[in-house]
Amino acid sequence: DQQVKQNSPSLSVQEGRISILNCDYTNSMFDYFLWYKKYPAEGPTFLISISSIKDKNEDGRFTVFLNKSAKHLSLHIVPSQPGDSAVYFCAASVNRDDKIIFGKGTRLHILP
C-alpha cells in the first residue's frame, strides 16, 4: 500500500504561471518531507524539504506547504520556467534519521 501518493501523473503549466504539485500521505508518523526533481537520464536531485514543525518552507521560486491535518503537502513553483520541466518526486520519512519513502512522481511540462 502506497504511503506517499502523487495522484497526478502529469501536469502542464504555461511558462510564467504558477505550478502546483500535490502529494498526500497516509502514515501519520511521517514528520519530514522532501521534494526531488529528476531530468531524463539523470538521477533525482534534492529540491526542498520541510519538517512537520513548520507549515511552509521557501527557497527562491520554490515553496513547500504542509497541511498535517489533511496529510497533504504541495510544491509551488513561481514563476514556472522551461527548465522546470522534469519529474518531481514527493518523499517522506518518519524522522530525519530514517529511510525515505517516495511517491510515484508527477511529470511537469512547462509550455512556452
Place this chain on the structure above:
Amino acid sequence: DAMVIQNPRYQVTQFGKPVTLSCSQTLNHNVMYWYQQKSSQAPKLLFHYYDKDFNNEADTPDNFQSRRPNTSFCFLDIRSPGLGDAAMYLCATSRRSGGEQFFGPGTRLTVL
C-alpha cells in the same frame, strides 16, 4: 565535482545470468543506498549501508545482494535475474542516515 557514478548506464543480461551493477562516490558519505525503480513507479529502497553496517529491507528478495568493500564503492549483485527484475537501479549516498540523498544517474537493466 563531487558526485555519484554508476556503471554501466545500461546493462543487458539473460534470464538467470548473474549481473553486477556498480556505484562509486567521491562525496565521502557514510551511507549508500540501492533503489529499484520500475516504469512509472516510485523508487523502492532495496538496502543501504551505514559505513559497513548492512541494512536489508524486509521485502527485498534474496536474489539481490550487496557489497561495500570500502567507503567509495558499493555493488548490487543480482544472482539470477528474472524478467521482473528489469528496472532502473539507482544508487544514492548521504552523509548521515535520513539526510539529503545524492543520486547517481542510474543503471537501466534489461533482462532477455
